[in-house]
Amino acid sequence: MSTLxxxxxxxxxxxxxxxxxxxxKIAILYLIAGGFFFLIGGLEALFIRxxxxxxxxxxxxxxxxxxxxxxxxxxxIFLAAMPLVFAMMNAVVPIQIGARDVAFPFLNALGFWLFFxxxxxxxxxxxxxxxxxxxxxxxxxxxxxxPGHGIDFYVLGxxxxxxxxxxxxxxxxxxxxxxxxxxxxxxxxxxxxWATFVTSALILFAFPPLTVGLIFMxxxxxxxxxxxxxxxxxxxxxxxHLFWIFGHPEVYILVLPxxxxxxxxxxxxxxxxxxxxxxxxFATVLIGFLGFMVWAHHMFTVGMGPIANAIFAVATMAxxxxxxxxxxxxxxxxxxxxxxxxxxxxxxxxxxxxxVMGGVTGVMNAAAAADYQYHDSYFVVAHxxxxxxxxxxxxxxxxxxxxxxxxxxxxxxETLGKITFWLFFIGFHLTxxxxxxxxxxxxxxxxxxxxxxxxxxxxxxxxxxxxxxxAAATIVLLVNVVITTAKGQKAEADAWGxxxxxxxxxxxPPPEYNFAQTPLVRGLDALWIEKMxxxxxxxxxxxxxxxxxxxxSILPFIISLxxxxxxxxxxxxxxxxxxxFVGIGGLLITLGSMFLRSVIDDHGFHIHKxxxxxxxxxxxx
Amino acid sequence: MANQTxxxxxxxxxxxxxxxxxxxxKHQVIxxxxxxxxxxxxxxxxxxxxxxxxxxxxxxLLLAVVQVAFQLYYFMHxxxxxxxxxxxxxxxxxxxxxxxxxxxxxVVWW
Numbered sequence: 001m002s003t004l005x006x007x008x009x010x011x012x013x014x015x016x017x018x019x020x021x022x023x024x025k026i027a028i029l030y031l032i033a034g035g036f037f038f039l040i041g042g043l044e045a046l047f048i049r050x051x052x053x054x055x056x057x058x059x060x061x062x063x064x065x066x067x068x069x070x071x072x073x074x075x076x077i078f079l080a081a082m083p084l085v086f087a088m089m090n091a092v093v094p095i096q097i098g099a100r101d102v103a104f105p106f107l108n109a110l111g112f113w114l115f116f117x118x119x120x121x122x123x124x125x126x127x128x129x130x131x132x133x134x135x136x137x138x139x140x141x142x143x144x145x146x147p148g149h150g151i152d153f154y155v156l157g158x159x160x161x162x163x164x165x166x167x168x169x170x171x172x173x174x175x176x177x178x179x180x181x182x183x184x185x186x187x188x189x190x191x192x193x194w195a196t197f198v199t200s201a202l203i204l205f206a207f208p209p210l211t212v213g214l215i216f217m218x219x220x221x222x223x224x225x226x227x228x229x230x231x232x233x234x235x236x237x238x239x240x241h242l243f244w245i246f247g248h249p250e251v252y253i254l255v256l257p258x259x260x261x262x263x264x265x266x267x268x269x270x271x272x273x274x275x276x277x278x279x280x281x282f283a284t285v286l287i288g289f290l291g292f293m294v295w296a297h298h299m300f301t302v303g304m305g306p307i308a309n310a311i312f313a314v315a316t317m318a319x320x321x322x323x324x325x326x327x328x329x330x331x332x333x334x335x336x337x338x339x340x341x342x343x344x345x346x347x348x349x350x351x352x353x354x355x356v357m358g359g360v361t362g363v364m365n366a367a368a369a370a371d372y373q374y375h376d377s378y379f380v381v382a383h384x385x386x387x388x389x390x391x392x393x394x395x396x397x398x399x400x401x402x403x404x405x406x407x408x409x410x411x412x413x414e415t416l417g418k419i420t421f422w423l424f425f426i427g428f429h430l431t432x433x434x435x436x437x438x439x440x441x442x443x444x445x446x447x448x449x450x451x452x453x454x455x456x457x458x459x460x461x462x463x464x465x466x467x468x469x470x471a472a473a474t475i476v477l478l479v480n481v482v483i484t485t486a487k488g489q490k491a492e493a494d495a496w497g498x499x500x501x502x503x504x505x506x507x508x509p510p511p512e513y514n515f516a517q518t519p520l521v522r523g524l525d526a527l528w529i530e531k532m533x534x535x536x537x538x539x540x541x542x543x544x545x546x547x548x549x550x551x552x553s554i555l556p557f558i559i560s561l562x563x564x565x566x567x568x569x570x571x572x573x574x575x576x577x578x579x580x581f582v583g584i585g586g587l588l589i590t591l592g593s594m595f596l597r598s599v600i601d602d603h604g605f606h607i608h609k610x611x612x613x614x615x616x617x618x619x620x621x
Numbered sequence: 622m623a624n625q626t627x628x629x630x631x632x633x634x635x636x637x638x639x640x641x642x643x644x645x646x647k648h649q650v651i652x653x654x655x656x657x658x659x660x661x662x663x664x665x666x667x668x669x670x671x672x673x674x675x676x677x678x679x680x681x682l683l684l685a686v687v688q689v690a691f692q693l694y695y696f697m698h699x700x701x702x703x704x705x706x707x708x709x710x711x712x713x714x715x716x717x718x719x720x721x722x723x724x725x726x727x728v729v730w731w
């Protein structure tokens with residue numbers, strides 16, 4: 001099998017991506033699927049803002065508004081932000097640690113397809129009788145009463161995509177622990193790799209509570225269970241606890257990789273090593289740990305009592321300390337640096353004040369007594385959009401611009417990139433800043449309309465205008481992608497010229513095997529060290545030889561498809577007699593393919609030394 | 622893995638390896654017998670009427686902790702070198718789970 005680029009037909013390309021186990025191609029799959037769901041979630045956000053643009057509007061009324069609102073939150077968190085984070089991790093982390101792939105390439109593909117089918121399942125609810133309508137938190141007291149199948153789509157879809165996320169997390173843990181190149185000690189790992197490591201640990205511990213919560217919900221809704229039903233001896237608050245024991249670590253699962261992305265960008269475009277590297281590592285681990293200790297701050301108004309509220313309030317405020325450490329380290333990284341304001345750097349610089357504003361309102365919300373006022377108002381909406389958009393979405397856009405040349409081999413247009421940034425930055429603050437005040441003036445969350453004459457008109461109109469700015473930014477970004485793909489400027493290996501970490505030492509896009517020879521890492525910012533010593537490439541840690549690669553496989557796709565079919569069967573088994581058969585049939589497909597995976601010996605294949613030499617020559621020439 | 626300090630060749634260090642394996646076997650048999658004994662003690666604690674639940678429930682939980690430790694250290698080789706990270710993650714998970722349950726039992730529900 002040759003690694004040289006060949007022209008392939010459309011069918012062959014599709015088959016290639018359906019069966020791929022290569023982390024770089026899986027990253028592209030995550031980017032496309034996550035980007036698609038991001039557009040859907042964004043469209044839903046626009047619909048919400050159109051409905052709220054003026055009082056007594058009737059664009060989306062009542063139940064339909066609830067569905068759009070629920071799907072906006074669920075889609076953005078589970079189907080856009082999570083997979084886009086995984087896209088960055090897959091594209092970069094194996095190369096940053098000098099590995100040829102993740103530890104379990106097959107599992108990596110399985111994780112993607114499970115997420116994808118879960119997401120498709122969830123979104124098919126629009127065409128099959130209505131989407132979930134109990135909010136993205138889906139509190140049991142609401143969701144058990146919801147008629148139709150909307151909540152069932154939520155429960156089963158999230159269950160399937162949650163399996164995929166859990167697999168991805170375990171995969172990255174094993175990869176980072178076992179597959180670092182010689183010389184790459186833990187304290188020489190790039191900050192994004194550290195963030196991925198801690199994030200994966202959070203996934204490992206946070207997703208099981210969600211799985212348990214969803215299974216209870218599935219039992220209650222589809223199989224006559226009573227876990228959350230007080231009339232049957234259950235307790236509706238259990239869902240809230242299980243959800244937030246997962247849900248609070250989840251926001252750190254999203255924002256820690258964002259911190260990692262910005263750490264890379266600040267160091268690269270300030271032409272300085274990251275200030276306070278070891279304190280950054282410490283802060284990341286500490287944020288990860290504290291993330292498990294604060295879930296009940298989402299439930300201050302449930303009535304846990306003053307002692308519980310006080311303890312969780314103090315624990316929550318403690319998180320501001322490691323986060324502050326990080327903020328100061330980024331500022332000091334830029335201090336005295338040779339700063340280049342590229343598109344990714346613009347996002348990084350804009351991130352600091354935006355995220356700090358979200359952090360400050362976070363501490364305000366953490367004060368339990370004050371939270372009784374903020375709770376369920378637009379103040380909270382403004383707070384979490386400041387941290388998630390100002391933190392995570394800025395990071396994903398920055399990371400996409402920063403690593404686009406590494407993923408696709410072409411530089412995104414910088415002018416269009418900067419237009420995207422300014423439109424998005426202005427739109428973001430226009431939309432959400434005013435929402436703090438709408439909340440303080442008493443506008444509740446999740447309502448589909450409001451009356452005139454209460455002083456809420458102007459604020460809501462401004463907010464809606466801002467949303468259209470962000471939509472325009474997204475359109476410019478899409479245009480940029482199309483133009484770049486059609487006639488973009490070819491990127492070099494060190495695409496930005498100031499790369500510090502290992503991913504900038506391999507060609508853009510990297511060959512299938514990443515490194516012809518595993519590199520020897522001699523310190524933090526391994527490539528920068530070599531460049532400072534006047535070397536062109538990395539110091540190899542092994543002689544050139546045959547490279548062992550895993551075979552592609554369609555089984556991950558089929559395993560996930562089986563669960564997708566099974567979910568439909570079990571969802572309809574109470575109304576239709578075919579439901580149970582389809583459900584069991586789907587599970588048989590899944591278990592059958594898992595059986596095949598176990599019994600068929602697959603030793604992979606080798607890329608021979610001569611082919612590697614030929615491919616490397618092609619790159620250098 | 623780092624715990625396999627020898628090569629795969631069965632003829633290298635034969636005497637040393639035999640001794641080491643015999644020692645390991647001894648540990649496993651002892652812990653196996655102890656585990657069976659602890660299980661019997663647990664049954665006895667439940668069956669014996671003189672013990673109130675306030676004694677037997679924490680007592681059985683304590684026995685369970687000992688059993689898990691035996692399982693991890695003698696049967697799953699966590700005592701060997703190269704298991705530091707799995708140990709870190711296990712204890713990290715136990716700590717987080719403990720703090721969560723502890724919070725429920727002390728401040729949240731009661």
